[in-house]
Amino acid sequence: MKRSLLSPDSALSRVRxxxxxxxxxxxxxxxxxxxxxxxxxxxxxxEGDIVTPAFIRDAAKAALDxxxxxxxxxxxxxxxxxxxxxxxxxxxHGIELGPERTTITPSGMQAVHIALTMVLxxxxxxxxxxxxxxxxxxxxxxxxxxxxxxxxxLVEGKWVLDTDKLFDACxxxxxxxxxxxxxxxxxxxxxxxLYRDLLEFSRRHGIWIISDxxxxxxxxxxxxxxxxxxxxxxxxxxxxxNGFSKAWAMTGWRIxxxxxPASVAPTVRAMTQYLNSGTASFIQAGALAALVQGEPxxxxxxxxxxxxxxAVYEVLGRSNRVVLPEKPQGGMYVFFRFDGEEDADPVxxxxxxxxxxxxAPGALFGESFxxxxxxxxxxxAEQIAAACERIVAAL
Amino acid sequence: MKRSLLSPDSALSRVRxxxxxxxxxxxxxxxxxxxxxxxxxxxxxxEGDIVTPAFIRDAAKAALDxxxxxxxxxxxxxxxxxxxxxxxxxxxHGIELGPERTTITPSGMQAVHIALTMVLxxxxxxxxxxxxxxxxxxxxxxxxxxxxxxxxxLVEGKWVLDTDKLFDACxxxxxxxxxxxxxxxxxxxxxxxLYRDLLEFSRRHGIWIISDxxxxxxxxxxxxxxxxxxxxxxxxxxxxxNGFSKAWAMTGWRIxxxxxPASVAPTVRAMTQYLNSGTASFIQAGALAALVQGEPxxxxxxxxxxxxxxAVYEVLGRSNRVVLPEKPQGGMYVFFRFDGEEDADPVxxxxxxxxxxxxAPGALFGESFxxxxxxxxxxxAEQIAAACERIVAAL
Numbered sequence: 001m002k003r004s005l006l007s008p009d010s011a012l013s014r015v016r017x018x019x020x021x022x023x024x025x026x027x028x029x030x031x032x033x034x035x036x037x038x039x040x041x042x043x044x045x046x047e048g049d050i051v052t053p054a055f056i057r058d059a060a061k062a063a064l065d066x067x068x069x070x071x072x073x074x075x076x077x078x079x080x081x082x083x084x085x086x087x088x089x090x091x092x093h094g095i096e097l098g099p100e101r102t103t104i105t106p107s108g109m110q111a112v113h114i115a116l117t118m119v120l121x122x123x124x125x126x127x128x129x130x131x132x133x134x135x136x137x138x139x140x141x142x143x144x145x146x147x148x149x150x151x152x153x154l155v156e157g158k159w160v161l162d163t164d165k166l167f168d169a170c171x172x173x174x175x176x177x178x179x180x181x182x183x184x185x186x187x188x189x190x191x192x193x194l195y196r197d198l199l200e201f202s203r204r205h206g207i208w209i210i211s212d213x214x215x216x217x218x219x220x221x222x223x224x225x226x227x228x229x230x231x232x233x234x235x236x237x238x239x240x241x242n243g244f245s246k247a248w249a250m251t252g253w254r255i256x257x258x259x260x261p262a263s264v265a266p267t268v269r270a271m272t273q274y275l276n277s278g279t280a281s282f283i284q285a286g287a288l289a290a291l292v293q294g295e296p297x298x299x300x301x302x303x304x305x306x307x308x309x310x311a312v313y314e315v316l317g318r319s320n321r322v323v324l325p326e327k328p329q330g331g332m333y334v335f336f337r338f339d340g341e342e343d344a345d346p347v348x349x350x351x352x353x354x355x356x357x358x359x360a361p362g363a364l365f366g367e368s369f370x371x372x373x374x375x376x377x378x379x380x381a382e383q384i385a386a387a388c389e390r391i392v393a394a395l
Numbered sequence: 396m397k398r399s400l401l402s403p404d405s406a407l408s409r410v411r412x413x414x415x416x417x418x419x420x421x422x423x424x425x426x427x428x429x430x431x432x433x434x435x436x437x438x439x440x441x442e443g444d445i446v447t448p449a450f451i452r453d454a455a456k457a458a459l460d461x462x463x464x465x466x467x468x469x470x471x472x473x474x475x476x477x478x479x480x481x482x483x484x485x486x487x488h489g490i491e492l493g494p495e496r497t498t499i500t501p502s503g504m505q506a507v508h509i510a511l512t513m514v515l516x517x518x519x520x521x522x523x524x525x526x527x528x529x530x531x532x533x534x535x536x537x538x539x540x541x542x543x544x545x546x547x548x549l550v551e552g553k554w555v556l557d558t559d560k561l562f563d564a565c566x567x568x569x570x571x572x573x574x575x576x577x578x579x580x581x582x583x584x585x586x587x588x589l590y591r592d593l594l595e596f597s598r599r600h601g602i603w604i605i606s607d608x609x610x611x612x613x614x615x616x617x618x619x620x621x622x623x624x625x626x627x628x629x630x631x632x633x634x635x636x637n638g639f640s641k642a643w644a645m646t647g648w649r650i651x652x653x654x655x656p657a658s659v660a661p662t663v664r665a666m667t668q669y670l671n672s673g674t675a676s677f678i679q680a681g682a683l684a685a686l687v688q689g690e691p692x693x694x695x696x697x698x699x700x701x702x703x704x705x706a707v708y709e710v711l712g713r714s715n716r717v718v719l720p721e722k723p724q725g726g727m728y729v730f731f732r733f734d735g736e737e738d739a740d741p742v743x744x745x746x747x748x749x750x751x752x753x754x755a756p757g758a759l760f761g762e763s764f765x766x767x768x769x770x771x772x773x774x775x776a777e778q779i780a781a782a783c784e785r786i787v788a789a790l
Contacts, residue, residue, distance in 0.1 A: 011631070011658050014603065016514060016515070019512075019665075022669070047465060052464035057459040067446035073426060109671055109672040118411055119410065121539060135672075235406050236406070252464045252465045252467065252677075254673065263405035267415055271417070271537065277504040280649050
């Protein structure tokens with residue numbers, strides 16, 4: 001022992017450097033703004049207002065009744081859930097994945113954390129497309145790496161990714177590119193060509209593509225958004241994040257999955273053991289029911305979301321104070337701005353008190369999106385319309 | 396982009412270096428040895444044979460019925476569970492902790508991971524007491540640091556920690572000392588003096604003490620093992636791991652908690668959000684029931700474990716091939732060796748096929764414990780006695 005005496009003021013001074021800067025001002029903390037405001041319509045969260053359907057809750061309850069309260073020996077997930085996921089992904093995307101390329105995770109967030117921890121360390125960086133759900137940026141910091149956001153451009157009302165700009169942001173220490181599609185917050189959706197361009201770059205430079213497809217089922221046309229997995233070869237440097245939260249109204253269940261190359265399965269298995277030691281069996285029973293019997297639920301949620309988007313465009317479209325981009329083709333949000341406002345945050349605060357409507361300010365999703373707001377449409381269209389009427393009246 | 400062309404053989408070649416070495420041969424994989432063996436008595440896991448009591452399962456089911464399927468706004472844990480934990484820890488240890496020093500985690504394992512990630516990075520090391528549950532060593536590697544095991548000594552049948560040896564293993568890059576008490580596998584139990592010695596060292600050198608107290612309730616005398624929290628000041632560099640798995644038969648629920656200084660609460664909150672975004676509300680409802688109504692359950696499990704230990708000592712004590720240390724005063728295991736055997740692994744394999752008994756070989760818990768085996772006693776005493784009779788017969 002050679003280190004000299006130390007008298008830290010607080011324990012915080014002995015926490016790993018970059019972690020003490022982690023922002024805790026985020027979407028979750030917005031709700032505090034609504035304290036004491038009556039009759040709030042909270043459209044700031046990424047969560048709908050539907051309780052998980054009874055057949056999913058019943059499946060979990062039946063598992064509890066059956067005494068499924070032990071460790072699941074297969075920490076990567078129950079074999080029956082794996083089999084159902086294999087069928088589901090084959091049916092949805094025409095791809096054969098299987099258990100060796102799939103790991104069940106206790107939340108999609110944990111899937112992100114595992115994927116990033118596997119490829120990033122201090123000194124590395126990760127490039128991601130903005131606007132982006134803030135947890136991605138913070139998860140990169142937790143992994144010790146530098147987050148580099150590359151903004152989408154709004155071209156004639158349409159969000160466009162300039163891949164030259166994306167690739168130029170990469171350097172010798174870039175280990176991953178992260179893309180969400182359909183994206184949260186602005187419903188940017190990758191097509192097959194974009195995925196192929198990313199793959200070509202990945203193959204050339206040995207950079208991982210982490211494809212967040214949590215909103216894949218929430219598309220307004222067709223059964224699912226295109227998947228990176230449809231383009232990638234099995235050993236391409238691709239990991240795909242998914243979860244049950246959005247399409248089956250299971251936000252509070254904390255279950256997701258990670259698709260990965262088979263060669264990294266032993267590492268993902270080990271990470272699963274040493275990070276969380278698996279997902280509760282009765283929660284997996286609920287997820288299994290969702291996959292097997294849940295298509296009407298997905299359809300219902302998708303319809304709600306589409307109707308919610310229509311309501312926003314109908315009501316806000318009448319206001320000359322609101323600048324709407326092209327109508328989103330997927331996702332769970334409308335991302336728009338107020339004419340002449342450089343910073344939407346004060347407007348958001350005012351809308352809480354003056355209109356009783358909660359919107360998420362755009363700066364949370366990337367500094368260059370400060371003029372924007374995110375509005376979650378996963379509620380009844382009448383409620384969304386009412387919220388928008390209030391916004392228009394308050395402006 | 397300046398990096399040259401790369402043609403990796405597989406995606407694994409692009410995973411963070413030290414993670415590809417993570418061992419997946421561990422306790423969880425021992426079960427494969429039993430494949431096809433009839434009438435096995437599996438004493439290799441750290442898990443009993445009791446289904447979670449009905450009142451705990453009923454609380455989770457009631458929460459599901461009540462529609463508690465949304466995100467919990469307080470990601471650090473439900474306020475009612477926090478309040479119950481505060482009361483519980485005050486009652487058990489005579490300490491006032493409270494929500495600012497407590498974070499609910501989706502598994503005790505995740506609490507370990509969060510604690511280690513907060514204090515370790517590449518180039519650091521963490522010193523831990525051996526024999527030790529293998530996940531601790533691997534969790535240190537996941538955090539990018541070097542694990543340094545310091546073995547306990549067996550002195551006249553009693554496990555003893557030489558603190559000079561422990562402190563000598565620390566250097567300028569040591570960020571944490573990890574101690575489990577009562578320990579898995581050998582029931583080593585820290586007393587107040589040891590905790591005070593560790594604290595003094597921690598204060599002098601700015602090294603965190605991570606105290607794994609998951610087995611705190613499984614003591615054969617008194618209500619709980621001494622806790623590091625009883626000795627530490629609020630801002631001491633102490634984090635304490637705990638969980639619901641062992642004392643309430645909730646291994647499969649994946650819920651635990653982390654006690655930490657209040658000053659690091661914002662970092663732990665942020666980590667919670669960016670690693671897992673909280674623990675399912677209905678699982679927390681089960682944990683709440685366990686705390687409030689679970690003392691008879693704890694007493695029952697404690698009695699079972701003590702009776703199991705007695706059964707082992709009665710039966711194996713008659714064999715001159717078995718070397719038993721002093722009877723453990725806590726924990727869930729007996730850790731012993733076979734006379735004249737340098738490596739217990741082949742003996743363990745033989746006992747699977749010849750005796751139908753599953754024991755965990757000692758090398759999993761530290762290289763210097765290769766002659767030892769771990770036997771889990773969380774089963775009916777008759778079954779433990781029968782297993783021991785088979786072992787004696789097979790030797």
